[in-house]
Amino acid sequence: MATEELLQKALDAIGEPDSPLIKEVFDRLVTADLPDRPMSVQEVADLLDASPHTLRYYERIGLVEVDRDASGYRTYDADAVRRLVFLTRMRLSGMPIRDLQHYVSLVDQGDDTVPERLEMLLEHRDTIRRQIRQLTLSLAATEYKIATYGGQTAP
Known part of the structure; x- marks a missing residue:
């Protein structure tokens, strides 16, 4: 699929x-x-619609560990890419970097931290739902103004 x-x-x-x-x-x-081989920073950036700079920043602040090849170039294995998928989605939804750092720290501490991670994600979900409601109202106001000016509103 x-x-x-x-x-x-x-x-x-x-x-x-x-x-x-x-x-x-x-x-x-x-x-x-995901290919069966390590990926370059540019390949991962393209896959995630993120910049290589962002991926290097996430590495520098400890959100993801990245291996290096014999020439010193970054190579991203499947685990790193999966973590970056999560991180980029959370950032896109507005989760602050400090919260992501705390979350990753909890993950690295092991399964005993699952309840705290779950609580963080439940709170973030509530924040996202509020944002969606607010954006829905903003979209409705925009559609109203478009109709007011004689434009076509979206279906």
Whole structure:
């Protein structure tokens, strides 16, 4: 299944509370299109629609560990890419870097920190839901103004 189809399934499932499909789809999304070999910084940047600078910054501040090849170039294994998928999604949704650093620190401490990680993610989910409601209202106001000026509103 193509990444776009998986993404659409995930978006469709988000409206269904506790849908097991959400986990399945995102499990597949984070492994989709990953080659069986280490990836370069540019390949990962292209995959995640992020800049190489951002990926190097995440490494520098300890959010992800990256190996180096014999020439000293960064090589990203599947685990690093999966972590970066998560990190880039959380940043896109507005999670502060300091919260990501704390979260990664908890992950590195092991399974005993799962309850605290879960609490962090539940709080962040609430923040995202508030943002979505606010953006929905902003979109409605924009559509209203477009219609007021005689333009076509989106379906």
